[in-house]
Amino acid sequence: MSAYNELMAFSRETNALAAVAGRLGWDQETVMPRGAAAQRSDEMSAMEGILHARRCDPRVGDWLADAGVGSDPVEAANLRLLKRDFDRASKVPAALSQRLARVTSLAQGEWAAARAADDFAAFAPRLAEVVDLKRQEAAALVPGGVAYDALLADYEPGVTAADLDQMFGALRPRLVALRDQAFGIEQPPAITGEFSEQAQMVLGSELARVFGYDLNRGRIDKAVHPFSSGSGVDVRITTRTDPADPFNCFYSTIHEVGHACYEQAVDLDYLLTPIGRGTSMGVHESQSRTYENQLGRSRAFCGWLYGRMKDEFGPLSIRNEDEFYRTVNRVGPGFIRTEADEVQYNLHVLMRYDLEKAMISGALDVRDLEDAWNTRFRADFGRAVPKASLGVLQDVHWSVGLFGYFPTYSLGNVYAGCLFKALKDDIPALDAHLSAGDPSPATAWLAERVQRHGALRDGRETIEHATGAAPSEGPLLDYLEAKFGEMAASD
Template sequence: MSTAYDDLMAFTRETQALGQIAGRLGWDQETTMPRGAAAQRAEEMAALEAVLHARRMDPRVGDWLEASTPTDEEAKANLRHIRRSFDRASKVPTDLAAELARTTSVAQGVWAEARANDDFAAFAPTLKRVLDLRRQEGAALADGGDAYDALLQDYEPGATAADLEAMFGALRPRLVALRDAVLGAPAPTALSGTFDEPAQMKLSRQIAKVFGYDMSRGRVDKAVHPFSSGSGNDVRITTRTAANDPFNCIYSTIHEVGHAAYEQNIDQAYLLTPLGSGVSMGVHESQSRIYENQLGRSKAFTGWLHGQMVDVFGDFGIDDPAAFYGTVNRVNKGYIRTEADEAQYNLHVLLRFDLERQLIDGTLEVSDLEEAWNTRFEADFGYPVDKPSNGVLQDVHWSVGLFGYFATYTLGNVYAGCLHEALRKAVPDLDAQLAAGDTTAATSWLRDNVQRYGGLYEPRDVIERACGFAPSEAPLLTYLEAKFGEIYGV
């Protein structure tokens, strides 16, 4: 005879499976869906979200939660996640959840067209509608508390804007000082020339395998904005190519493989349960960033990568692997967050974190957003934004309603700094292995200490268990200052 917990988990597995289908619709929309299908897809997404929302707030879930009394760690963790989802869904009206799904599905296409045309005014009314819906949702979830904190829980459970503001406040002065120092020093050689785009894709797929991506349970496609989608045994990634910038393709791929490897390496016993996905976007980002930066942009690995690029592209003007390391990590003036070097990346995130908090609390309106962005960017980076696609229109996140998400990028970098420090102690010959193009020891350590647990522990607990110390911005700052200090001689 089944118990209340058994019934709850059977119901939850069906809900999780439906959620995976919704995710697959999103992947298809970004990769292969015909442009003319956008309106129909919005209705499909809205209908599926209404079903999912109804399941998450089904009164039986509350009854099963009350009647479930398991004592083992995994069951308790499942109940924690289900209760959090149930409480959240119960506060948000079904029609609001469906309208959010419908509006954001359409908004994504409107944003893409406005970005292509450098026309923020064409996107502003749609963004205003998305923001209004998310404000409503935040107010419903907050129940009298802070709406931004309530939205943040979707991406980083347990985090608060106040805690993040304190952490980011500690990062910002040293990041600005580092950026100013390296931009005032002679720069490494820049990459030039053109690089065959199909060859870039072939190389990126090979590198994905080097970092442990299981292609029998995944695939690599192209999209405007690279992303990872899915969990368990169907985890797909996308990348992008530019003829004059193979690093964009290579490092976007490595970054997304970090996300995908996390999902693929979760204990198979957790498949289609609340534990079967990454525990938070901050922890997720820690995996993508440590794969991309501390491993993929290291002196050891770039030495190996240099040989691979010579094999694929021939002589591309940089003969020395040591010089190539500087080229890979060259600090450039630029506008685009996803293309930013490690020294400046987090400054892009802090800008967005501050602006979206103001959007949610109503101290900044969409009509003033472009001016606010441009003013803040020039203050932080020292030069003006030249066009909307390099400024307020560059990211997809707000068009799909992801308010509260941006903070997790920098939090993930902080977590990655902590994990890298612990990894170096655990694998003292790491550089020798990376120099041979072997990431096995590093990725195995991350699998065993972070990835396999999925949602078993709370986000900060995952990092603290892996590292042996509480998360702090200090390891990241130490790593960045040492790395770029060596490259630039500052």
């Protein structure tokens, strides 16, 4: 066997083991008995020890040296990613890697309990431990460098905090102005009534299929925090239900389906190889946000969904399709990021981005995080946070060590704006399809331009290849101003 073939055979086994570890995580958030948390943390630590040893196995370095740069784009991309992972794993001590896996597994359950009790103080010591371990990891990766950039690279390689600061600085003023404009007009009332949670799951499953989710290679379960897990031929999603708010279920489902369809659409020739997955979290989020917002919250698709909801639940408190569209897109005060309207969503993310940078740099002590959160939220959103579950404890990310992840949500929105602009140009009859409940022309375009290529290219290059232009925040802001400006003008 050539060095490249030996390396790829070894890598496939490593990726197969990583997939098993991923399913342990899925199980933990869905069906694992609560009393199994301590044992699961040991299992996750053991799996991480095996994976870490394989990722920095000296043979990988030898194979990489012998394989060179690759003879075609697929080989070159696989070698680039394997070298990146090998270099990273070689810098992080195995004991630290295992400790992180164990502590974050424990922290996940402790976060859920603290959230249910609205008790940040009970969770703060464990979160402080997670933050300390992530600082140690960053120091190992970039001794003397920018710690946050080292963590960000796990989710959006090639992007730095300085890049994000510039982009987010350009986003904020226009978003705030658009929010102020929206708050100046009367917003439609929220939907009211009781909506069977079983019926929500039935219609949610239909929406998943409508947007292209292959349930022969996936499943839908319920969790506290909706997520997508897996790749290739085993891609699973979760959603949640609220008897008073069916939109929470439907749009969480569509969002996670965007992630899942990305993984399901990757060329099966790439299965269990380094490029056989989404290229970055920003690009991943661009798929889920396009599915959820530009397609799922469009006027055309809302007309179809209005009819299906009447079929499923009977008469609604919303009188007609136009009112339904405005209700789905209503701009109003709220505490929860995942339930935020398109105008304010990025403002939630930008707040978290600033707070987590401060924690990693040491400028913000974890003990002061809740006060810092509440102060910043009042400044950004003009409201006092009444309890921790609506504030600092609402997201799972920090408990499981995902520092550097939050900004990819807004980066994904930026990428989605770029993709949707190109998509509309290529599919002039898109609204006609969406009004019939058929987003397949758009999802097929995304599958061909983005999804099937997996991690063949890095994030920014993927968007540029798909759209023909370098990514920028302009298309997203133009889309938001056009959509919400039109609703304001018609008020």
